[in-house]
Amino acid sequence: MKVNTAKQRLERGEAAMGTWLSMGNGPATRLLARSGFHWLTVDLEHTGTSWETAAWLFGAIADAGCVPLARVPANRHDHIKRALDCGAFGVVVPMVNSRQEALEAVAACRYPPVGTRSVGGNLHAMNFGAPAAEYYAGANQQILVVLQCEHIDSVNRADDIFSVPGIDAIFVGPNDLAASMRGPDGSPPSAKATAEAHAAILAACQRHKVAPGFHAMNAAEARHRVEQGWRFVAVSSDLKFMAEGASQALTTIGLQGAGELARY
DSSP states (O other): OOOOHHHHHHHTTOOEEEEEEOSOOHHHHHHHHTTTOSEEEEEOSSSOOOHHHHHHHHHHHHHTTOEEEEEOSSSOHHHHHHHHHTTOSEEEEOOOOSHHHHHHHHHHTSOTTTSOOOOOOSHHHHHTTSOHHHHHHHHHHHOEEEEEEOSHHHHHTHHHHHTSTTOOEEEEOHHHHHHHTOOTTOOOOOHHHHHHHHHHHHHHHHHTTOEEEEEESSHHHHHHHHHHTOOEEEEEEHHHHHHHHHHHHHHHHTOTTHHHHTTO
């Protein structure tokens, strides 16, 4: 049975770098799976990617030797179960704001007696290159559990949430976190308040020996976050890579349109 190499890196205290797949595109996913990223996350929360498409993408990523992850639409047992049964090696669970929600998310990723995941499917075993019986026996040790801290309520309850056994990484969603910190008039939080929230998350992860994660908007920020101590780091997205590459080309040759692409 294959091992989850991204999970192994985090357990060793190393950085695991990946990117976000929002396009649901097969050829783009196959290319990125061979580019050197440790993991790729298929985003099922903020895209129109179907479960059937996601299953094909998980297989393409696994077959390339990369680690396929899924950001599920919500913290629900059925979403987590389906993502794992379709062949993801782990899940990113959005908007986890309480200890109970964290407990439920972790349990949904584990087979009994330690969890509540139900037994079924075949794509999961295929992606791990194992017979079904071997997968069922080893999955609890290989599935990567990443919970998102993307609301100020989660920051304020960090010790309660991050101390739940079975969490591999906590992943900051910087945009939603900042949105939850807006003032009564809708004004954005100050740079100082945002930095303090990020620092509080990083410190809580370190206290509870959970890998801290962050979604960086570009390669320079990703490198900076790793230097700060963040270890589960997403770099941009497939869509943003394409838009930025096209924008750079248009700018270089002097054609209009670069400004429009830069918004995506």
